[in-house]
Amino acid sequence: MSLQRAISTLAISAALALPAAASDYLSTNVRFTSDNASASTRVVFVPENQSIAIEGWTAEQNQAVARAAGIEAFTGAASQHVTLIAPEGTQADHLMLAGVGNPAELSRFNAEKLGAAIAAALKPELTDVVFDTRLISNPGVAAEISAQVAHGIDLRNYRFDRYQSEPKARPETTYHWVTQSPQVAERHYEDYRAIAEGVFVARDITALPGSDGYPEAIVELAKQAMSDLDIELTIITPEQVKEMGMGLLESVSAGSQHGSYLLAAHYKGSDEAPIALVGKGNTFDTGGYNLKTSSSSILRMQTDKAGAGAVIGAVMALAKQQAPVNVVAIAPLSHNLISGSATLPGDVVKAGDGTLVEIANTDAEGRLILGDANWYANDAFKPRAIANIATLTGSKVGALGTGYAAMFASADDLRAAIIEAGKVTDEKVWELPLEGYPGIIDSPLADIRNIGSPGTQAGAAFLKHFAGDTPWIHIDMAADAMVSSPTGIHPAGPTGFGVRLLTEWVHQLNK
Numbered sequence: 001m002s003l004q005r006a007i008s009t010l011a012i013s014a015a016l017a018l019p020a021a022a023s024d025y026l027s028t029n030v031r032f033t034s035d036n037a038s039a040s041t042r043v044v045f046v047p048e049n050q051s052i053a054i055e056g057w058t059a060e061q062n063q064a065v066a067r068a069a070g071i072e073a074f075t076g077a078a079s080q081h082v083t084l085i086a087p088e089g090t091q092a093d094h095l096m097l098a099g100v101g102n103p104a105e106l107s108r109f110n111a112e113k114l115g116a117a118i119a120a121a122l123k124p125e126l127t128d129v130v131f132d133t134r135l136i137s138n139p140g141v142a143a144e145i146s147a148q149v150a151h152g153i154d155l156r157n158y159r160f161d162r163y164q165s166e167p168k169a170r171p172e173t174t175y176h177w178v179t180q181s182p183q184v185a186e187r188h189y190e191d192y193r194a195i196a197e198g199v200f201v202a203r204d205i206t207a208l209p210g211s212d213g214y215p216e217a218i219v220e221l222a223k224q225a226m227s228d229l230d231i232e233l234t235i236i237t238p239e240q241v242k243e244m245g246m247g248l249l250e251s252v253s254a255g256s257q258h259g260s261y262l263l264a265a266h267y268k269g270s271d272e273a274p275i276a277l278v279g280k281g282n283t284f285d286t287g288g289y290n291l292k293t294s295s296s297s298i299l300r301m302q303t304d305k306a307g308a309g310a311v312i313g314a315v316m317a318l319a320k321q322q323a324p325v326n327v328v329a330i331a332p333l334s335h336n337l338i339s340g341s342a343t344l345p346g347d348v349v350k351a352g353d354g355t356l357v358e359i360a361n362t363d364a365e366g367r368l369i370l371g372d373a374n375w376y377a378n379d380a381f382k383p384r385a386i387a388n389i390a391t392l393t394g395s396k397v398g399a400l401g402t403g404y405a406a407m408f409a410s411a412d413d414l415r416a417a418i419i420e421a422g423k424v425t426d427e428k429v430w431e432l433p434l435e436g437y438p439g440i441i442d443s444p445l446a447d448i449r450n451i452g453s454p455g456t457q458a459g460a461a462f463l464k465h466f467a468g469d470t471p472w473i474h475i476d477m478a479a480d481a482m483v484s485s486p487t488g489i490h491p492a493g494p495t496g497f498g499v500r501l502l503t504e505w506v507h508q509l510n511k
């Protein structure tokens with residue numbers, strides 16, 4: 001490693017103040033026990049229309065709770081929650097009642113959302129909180145719900161606050177889960193915790209501002225985040241990108257002092273052919289010479305690397321779970337800036353697979369870097385499936401807003417699995433058609449061009465060209481990478497969209 005390179009690597013780590021370990025994302029502790037515990041705040045999970053009898057509390061105290069619950073119209077319906085002053089003589093100050101409806105029918109996502117709502121309602125200065133799930137009679141169901149609610153709490157407690165000189169104190173609470181089968185609950189929770197840590201890394205990657213989160217810095221961040229996992233990292237440097245002929249990937253950073261990288265993170269938990277998760281890592285999108293000219297269109301374009309965050313986070317989650325799957329995250333990383341060396345509209349560039357591409361619009365850069373990444377995925381890994389995920393088109397936002405991501409699929413089993421994964425995780429997808437647009441990316445000048453109409457389909461058609469015959473899906477997650485105010489499992493800021501979806505998709509395919 002050259003001295004220059006060593007210096008810049010050090011500078012990256014110091015400037016970013018990265019968490020030393022994934023566990024540093026949260027300052028909370030989670031414990032599972034079958035013994036009753038006491039704390040100033042007790043949260044009791046109540047099935048719908050069930051009488052509330054808290055162990056160790058007298059008949060009078062429980063009656064006082066029933067009266068207060070009645071006044072607050074609390075029935076135990078799923079997602080209802082109220083905070084009451086605990087009755088005189090109990091060891092608690094506050095009693096929160098949390099409805100779980102019919103516990104056997106409570107969905108994973110509704111349990112997570114309930115956890116997020118509880119996290120938002122709990123004061124961060126609490127040192128201990130007791131969660132009591134023993135009114136849920138089936139121990140297996142109670143264990144599952146405990147883990148899912150605890151996961152929802154974790155997802156909501158994340159903060160991206162490293163750019164605040166005096167960040168608000170994070171909760172340092174110990175959460176005591178009192179449940180009939182604590183070992184089972186803890187086992188479930190560990191699988192969810194793996195997902196949460198993948199989501200946190202994806203959120204960090206998404207949120208890093210464009211001048212700090214350039215391609216090499218993301219490589220460095222990913223390297224640190226994955227250092228203690230059974231993941232084989234391949235780092236393709238800008239020089240190697242050029243040598244390997246990935247002209248599309250190279251061209252997007254041509255105007256930046258930071259060249260394009262490609263990162264491959266391989267977790268091999270089975271001997272089957274791998275599944276390739278290929279995510280857009282455009283670390284900032286100015287549009288290039290097709291400059292984003294309105295202040296609102298260029299602001300927050302650091303989130304254009306959210307697809308890379310999603311695939312890195314998903315592979316981390318699966319590796320932490322030690323899932324019996326073979327997956328590789330592939331993240332092409334670019335910096336779409338302008339200068340005298342930037343690509344010009346109308347230039348023709350040669351892709352890794354030899355295709356000559358007319359760059360009709362430098363702002364349609366995501367498909368360029370993903371095109372070469374799909375070619376690389378096939379060439380280096382011979383995958384059994386490719387999933388693209390990207391903040392790819394403004395047209396997607398016009399068509400579906402943020403309620404759904406757009407989805408394209410070339411194979412029935414992949415399609416069915418992603419739709420199901422969307423329902424399970426509430427990262428919902430809606431399929432758009434790709435048949436019926438002949439010539440959508442035809443070029444009058446070169447082999448193909450990088451734009452066409454309709455916009456979302458043109459992006460998809462371009463990616464599919466480079467996926468070749470490999471069964472393929474594509475998720476256009478434009479505008480899903482960030483929320484401006486807290487929503488459900490997300491604090492305000494980066495969402496980590498796609499980590500939960502892709503992790504579940506891989507599990508669904510492995511069923």
Ligand code: BES
Nearest residue numbers: 361363364391392393394395451478479
């Ligand atoms: N990163 C943008 C897409 C985007 C837009 C994401 C808004 C999130 C919010 C992408 O690179 C882009 O600029 N797409 C252009 C393509 C067009 C020039 C063909 C678009 O959709 O406007």
Ligand code: MN
Nearest residue numbers: 285363364365
């Ligand atoms: Mn763009």
Ligand code: ZN
Nearest residue numbers: 282285304366
């Ligand atoms: Zn973009």
